[in-house]
Amino acid sequence: MPFVITDPCIGTKDSACVDVCPVDCIHPRKDEPEFAQATMLYIHPDECIDCGACVPACPVAAIYDSPDSTPASQKALIEANAIYRAGDAGAVAKAEEIVKSHEAAHPDLMAVPPAERAAAHAK
Ligand code: F3S
Numbered sequence: 001m002p003f004v005i006t007d008p009c010i011g012t013k014d015s016a017c018v019d020v021c022p023v024d025c026i027h028p029r030k031d032e033p034e035f036a037q038a039t040m041l042y043i044h045p046d047e048c049i050d051c052g053a054c055v056p057a058c059p060v061a062a063i064y065d066s067p068d069s070t071p072a073s074q075k076a077l078i079e080a081n082a083i084y085r086a087g088d089a090g091a092v093a094k095a096e097e098i099v100k101s102h103e104a105a106h107p108d109l110m111a112v113p114p115a116e117r118a119a120a121h122a123k
Pocket residue numbers: 003017020021022023024025026043047048049050051052053054055
């Protein structure tokens with residue numbers, strides 16, 4: 001079961017997760033052209049080997065260890081992680097569309113500072 005990045009990454013994009021991932025499955029990296037435009041980063045489920053290194057690296061606890069453990073409010077972002085492909089303009093646009101609709105559907109979470117959003121997921 002792949003790991004999933006969720007909404008504390010929005011507005012944070014710390015990228016510490018990218019630096020520790022042994023299989024380079026988190027994108028866009030800072031050195032990829034899409035980094036500036038991407039609202040958040042994504043883990044591709046087919047490439048993630050479930051090593052777990054990214055979880056403690058993230059300063060805002062944005063990463064869950066499986067789709068099953070991803071909180072209900074974050075479920076739409078599972079698909080955004082799966083769709084996103086660096087270098088594929090169509091896939092990037094679709095993932096970003098999902099993120100935009102997630103933001104619109106959860107103004108309560110978006111109003112919380114990113115560092116406190118993971119704690120708010122449980123409420
Ligand atoms: Fe990489 Fe995290 Fe998966 S470090 S391999 S994305 S569990």
